[in-house]
Amino acid sequence: MIERWALVSGLRGDLETYDLIQRDLKKTRGVTALFVLGDLVGLERNCDALLDRLRNPHRGDLKPDCIYGWWEEQLLAERGFRGERKADALRLSQGEDAVSALLNTVNPSHLKWLASLQFGFIELDCALIHGSSSDVGDNLTSETSPLILLDRLTRLNVNRLFTARSTKQFHLELTGGGINSQVKDLNGKREQQQEVPKRSVIGIGAGLNYTLYDVGSDKTHFLTASSTTNPKGKGFA
Amino acid sequence: MNHAIISCLHANLPAVEAVLNDIDRQGIDTITCLGDLVGYGPQPNEVVELIRKRDIATCQGCWDEDIIDGLNACECSYPSQLAERRGHLAHQWTDDQLTDENKSFLASLPTSLRRDRLLFVHGSPNSQHEYLLPDMDAFAALERVETAGADILFCGHTHQPYVRELRDGSIRVRLQNADHDCDQGEELTLPMRKIVNAGSVGEPRHGSTNATYVIHNDTTDEIEIKEVPYDVGRTCQAIVEAGLPKVFAWRLSHGFEFAEQAEDASHVCER
Ligand SMILES: [Zn+2]
Ligand SMILES: [Zn+2]
Numbered sequence: 116m117i118e119r120w121a122l123v124s125g126l127r128g129d130l131e132t133y134d135l136i137q138r139d140l141k142k143t144r145g146v147t148a149l150f151v152l153g154d155l156v157g158l159e160r161n162c163d164a165l166l167d168r169l170r171n172p173h174r175g176d177l178k179p180d181c182i183y184g185w186w187e188e189q190l191l192a193e194r195g196f197r198g199e200r201k202a203d204a205l206r207l208s209q210g211e212d213a214v215s216a217l218l219n220t221v222n223p224s225h226l227k228w229l230a231s232l233q234f235g236f237i238e239l240d241c242a243l244i245h246g247s248s249s250d251v252g253d254n255l256t257s258e259t260s261p262l263i264l265l266d267r268l269t270r271l272n273v274n275r276l277f278t279a280r281s282t283k284q285f286h287l288e289l290t291g292g293g294i295n296s297q298v299k300d301l302n303g304k305r306e307q308q309q310e311v312p313k314r315s316v317i318g319i320g321a322g323l324n325y326t327l328y329d330v331g332s333d334k335t336h337f338l339t340a341s342s343t344t345n346p347k348g349k350g351f352a
Numbered sequence: 353m354n355h356a357i358i359s360c361l362h363a364n365l366p367a368v369e370a371v372l373n374d375i376d377r378q379g380i381d382t383i384t385c386l387g388d389l390v391g392y393g394p395q396p397n398e399v400v401e402l403i404r405k406r407d408i409a410t411c412q413g414c415w416d417e418d419i420i421d422g423l424n425a426c427e428c429s430y431p432s433q434l435a436e437r438r439g440h441l442a443h444q445w446t447d448d449q450l451t452d453e454n455k456s457f458l459a460s461l462p463t464s465l466r467r468d469r470l471l472f473v474h475g476s477p478n479s480q481h482e483y484l485l486p487d488m489d490a491f492a493a494l495e496r497v498e499t500a501g502a503d504i505l506f507c508g509h510t511h512q513p514y515v516r517e518l519r520d521g522s523i524r525v526r527l528q529n530a531d532h533d534c535d536q537g538e539e540l541t542l543p544m545r546k547i548v549n550a551g552s553v554g555e556p557r558h559g560s561t562n563a564t565y566v567i568h569n570d571t572t573d574e575i576e577i578k579e580v581p582y583d584v585g586r587t588c589q590a591i592v593e594a595g596l597p598k599v600f601a602w603r604l605s606h607g608f609e610f611a612e613q614a615e616d617a618s619h620v621c622e623r
Contacts, residue, residue: 294521
């Protein structure tokens with residue numbers, strides 16, 4: 116079966132953007148799944164309408180599968196869902212006002228649902244995570260050392276890692292290389308050679324910038340949801 | 353100059369004394385300890401006090417951390433449920449025995465020590481609980497050393513001493529689906545790095561009952577794994593007398609336990 120995934124992140128409460136993406140996807144052929152890789156909430160605007168829509172999709176919406184991201188992690192930590200930890204990372208980077216602003220953008224009735232979201236999905240040989248297996252805030256880009264990218268892929272033992280934290284769109288493929296290793300212990304020496312496996316890290320973008328992934332052909336398409344209404348589009352809801 | 357690295361003393365006083373004697377005999381006076389002063393063994397206070405008296409630079413091990421923070425490590429620290437239950441028993445016993453003063457000493461230990469290009473940790477730079485096994489993925493191993501900004505990483509925690517050299521590494525990458533279609537890709541040349549595991553003084557699991565530690569020459573970078581025999585029977589008897597699980601004595605008198613090795617070296621505890 117031909118599968119095509121849509122990957123979205125960084126909506127941060129922006130229902131209008133989500134709506135534009137849903138409209139785009141309706142016009143796109145063959146999209147079989149919609150993954151929302153975290154940062155559903157943010158502090159710029161009230162997030163309740165978007166959360167309502169994600170939890171109760173409209174008729175005709177592609178049903179979203181959501182995981183939590185860095186902003187949910189901050190919110191949930193501050194609301195006592197992460198044991199002793201609080202929104203320390205946010206507090207450190209943007210101060211106390213940002214923390215209280217974040218608390219005010221989400222109605223507490225959504226917290227339990229947000230807390231039920233998973234850290235990531237493993238689909239086929241792909242991992243879908245907001246940051247990486249190392250941390251929800253792991254900021255991977257095409258500039259990140261390939262050694263670190265390979266480490267993140269190895270930890271999950273997957274061939275492709277879809278990540279969103281950097282908000283960038285990129286598809287970086289590890290195409291070759293290797294390493295020699297010699298281990299000496301009390302039993303003697305042994306040599307080992309290891310090849311770089313053919314694996315990729317894909318940044319899916321954020322907000323209006325989203326990604327389509329064709330599973331069969333391993334092709335990514337980096338798209339931007341268009342704010343102009345398609346004149347041929349029928350306006351029914 | 354030669355310096356010695358010891359790890360995983362595990363409250364085994366006869367083993368610690370034997371190793372320190374061996375180091376002293378060679379005229380080596382810089383010693384670094386990679387933690388796990390306590391746990392499993394019958395003389396936690398004696399071992400901590402000896403390390404304090406000798407003023408040996410020490411980083412905090414997984415057992416030292418757990419005694420201070422309580423057992424909130426995820427179950428990844430234990431390879432089996434049986435091992436976990438025995439670990440909990442030993443934890444409780446050690447917690448009861450240790451004086452407050454010795455506990456605050458363990459609490460004061462840093463998670464890593466650095467001397468120029470040498471980095472000393474208990475498990476890995478990421479966590480006191482992460483196992484860097486000798487055959488783990490070579491790129492992941494190199495990533496631990498490189499990300500920590502070291503040339504040589506000294507670790508313990510596996511109780512198996514080894515020296516691993518990672519060299520001639522390279523990774524080729526190519527941007528797919530980029531604006532500039534002519535992307536030919538690029539190649540990253542990886543630096544040569546070493547991981548040195550100091551083994552275990554007080555609870556060896558390398559297949560012999562001897563205590564192990566390592567000596568590094570910081571001019572030539574030569575590394576020697578040392579084995580030191582000690583009075584295993586004395587420690588075993590003390591374990592039984594203390595009422596600790598007998599399997600710890602059995603393990604010491606055999607030098608290894610095949611059932612208790614971490615299976616997933618890449619797993620990182622994320623608590
Ligand atoms: Zn140990
Ligand atoms: Zn340990």
